[in-house]
Amino acid sequence: MTSTQTARPALRFLSADTTTGIVAYAVASQHDAKRINIVSLDTQTGATYCDCKASECYHTCWHLVAVVEAWNNEQARREVIWLTDAQLVRYGKKHALCVSTYQARTGRSRIEDRVALLVARGEYRRRVRLSLIERDALISQRAA
Ligand SMILES: [Zn+2]
Numbered sequence: 001m002t003s004t005q006t007a008r009p010a011l012r013f014l015s016a017d018t019t020t021g022i023v024a025y026a027v028a029s030q031h032d033a034k035r036i037n038i039v040s041l042d043t044q045t046g047a048t049y050c051d052c053k054a055s056e057c058y059h060t061c062w063h064l065v066a067v068v069e070a071w072n073n074e075q076a077r078r079e080v081i082w083l084t085d086a087q088l089v090r091y092g093k094k095h096a097l098c099v100s101t102y103q104a105r106t107g108r109s110r111i112e113d114r115v116a117l118l119v120a121r122g123e124y125r126r127r128v129r130l131s132l133i134e135r136d137a138l139i140s141q142r143a144a
Pocket of ligand 1: 037050052053054055061062063064
């Protein structure tokens with residue numbers, strides 16, 4: 001960012017839905033101090049949505065780019081890209097189990113587990129799409 005641009009408010013992580021694969025972030029409006037915009041990303045399709053004023057008027061807002069960036073940073077922070085295929089599958093299954101166990105026992109799951117599960121799924125889909133994943137990991141995932 002150059003010094004001529006005004007500083008944009010940071011996106012704050014809000015929610016991760018493991019059923020829909022949608023993550024949501026909140027961001028303060030730059031035009032209305034009382035308004036909080038909600039920006040979401042479908043981690044399965046890459047579709048983005050924002051409820052800010054610009055989006056209401058069918059304009060493309062900077063939030064849509066920022067939400068993809070925020071999610072990419074979340075994935076990078078977890079360093080799943082460095083896991084082997086087998087490790088990635090174990091990582092995903094572990095967090096899927098945590099999500100379902102917490103859900104069954106307490107009625108809700110931990111956000112950390114939901115984010116980790118979505119990150120694992122995203123990395124898995126990326127490897128499948130690019131044909132990077134080992135056949136054994138592919139089979140073990142399908143058999144589960
Ligand atoms: Zn927006």
